[in-house]
Amino acid sequence: MSDRSVTVIGLGPMGQAMIRTFLGAGVEVTVWNRSLEKADAMVELGATRAATVAEALDANELIVVSLTDYAAMFDVLGPVPDRLAGKVFANLSSDSPANTRDAGAWVRARGGAFLAGGVMAQSDGLANPESYVFFAGPPTVFEKHRDLLQVLGAPEYLGDDEGLAQLYYQAVLAIFNPLLLGFEQALAMIERSGETIERFLPYAQRSMGQLDGVYTGFAAAAQAGGWGDAANLRMMAAGARHVIETGEAVGVDTALAETVHGYWQQAIAASERRGHPVPTFALMRGDQP
Ligand code: NDP
Structure with missing residues (x-):
């Protein structure tokens, strides 16, 4: 020893x-x-x-x-x-x-x-x-x-x-795991559409470079209750639907995209019930509907 x-x-x-x-x-x-x-x-x-x-x-x-x-x-x-x-x-x-x-x-x-x-x-x-x-x-x-x-x-x-080491580790993985699956979903859409992964890769990498700023903005918004007014929520739901349609058209599994779309649908429905915008962060946090 x-x-x-x-x-x-x-x-x-x-x-x-x-x-x-x-x-x-x-x-x-x-x-x-x-x-x-x-x-x-x-x-x-x-x-x-x-x-x-x-x-x-x-x-x-x-x-x-x-x-x-x-x-x-x-x-x-x-x-x-x-x-x-x-x-x-x-x-x-x-x-x-x-x-x-x-x-x-x-x-x-x-x-x-x-x-x-x-x-x-x-x-x-x-x-x-x-x-x-x-x-x-x-x-x-x-x-x-x-x-x-x-x-x-x-x-x-x-x-x-000691629980904090796991909390922070699992919180980073909570970002990373869906990110990896989302990337694979995108690659499947590209490949099934007859494009090459090689041609698409630089664009995926370029989008990663923008994430720092997005995190900063979303973190500040989360501290104030979450990002998105009613128009933002509708725009995001419509965009998420377009991802599903693009994947479906070429036979790609869209379960992940459906789950993502479901959050904005839920947020819109909750906003209508409450009469004010309910951001997806409030859903994630488990605020009472
Ligand atoms: P594995 O799941 O491959 O680890 C397997 C090890 O655990 C082997 O030594 C295996 O023994 C042992 N083991 C599993 N169950 C038992 C049991 N009931 N009794 C005794 N030994 C057992 O994981 P990794 O090595 O990849 O990772 C280890 C940890 O690190 C995991 O918690 C993982 O989440 C984490 N981690 C891994 C990363 C990676 O890139 N691999 C990245 C970051 C974190 P045996 O050989 O006999 O099966």
Whole structure:
């Protein structure tokens, strides 16, 4: 065990990327995975294989966990509750804020310390300069291990409440997931219409460049209740209908476009009921109809 050593539990694409990144930075890494054979490639790179979870925990103070979800953490650590004392668990797996807070309490009840994290990078993009990692948990624990953790990407520390790391991570994904599907929907429309994806791509990329300003405007509008007067809502609903018609005409799946259109229809209906504009943000926030 040294100041520059860590245990990584979980050898999915993200866990493996973390191990490569740690090793590349000269950090000693001990690894454990449920399917033991996945460790072979990591051992070839210089990692040390732990034969059991207990051995993996005993190897280092800092234990980075990268599993599918927090239920997997309980499956892995549940059988060795007496080995958690004195360890610091940095769980960088995705889950809900509530499950994360429960996991933090569970670890602390067994004498361990707990940090939650959310990696804002694809597994093959940890080294990209724009990559970063949300962290939350006790500030003294975070500060003590900051040097090692920041090897994985610039840390964005959000405070003591470990649920915040998941909240911010899931909020960014709430943008990113529909964005990816919307992009694929657009590509399908282009391709099915006999155009090439290659020709369309620069226009999609150009629209991304405008998003900074759009976010700033929509964030300010949200703080004031949401964007859109009655005319805006009607214009957006009509535009969203045109996306559906364009896709339908060439046989593209329009379920996503229908969902999007449905929000503006709902907003128009709510506005008519209430006698004043009800922006889509109010629907998202769950304001009473
Ligand atoms: P995977 O879902 O591929 O992780 C699989 C890992 O979890 C494997 O080590 C697997 O073990 C283990 N696992 C799953 N269930 C259990 C269980 N019940 N008991 C023991 N081990 C279990 O995900 P990734 O590696 O891609 O990602 C890990 C985390 O990082 C996820 O929460 C993901 O959302 C997040 N993330 C991933 C990104 C990416 O680009 N991949 C980007 C940002 C965040 P086994 O090998 O035995 O199946």
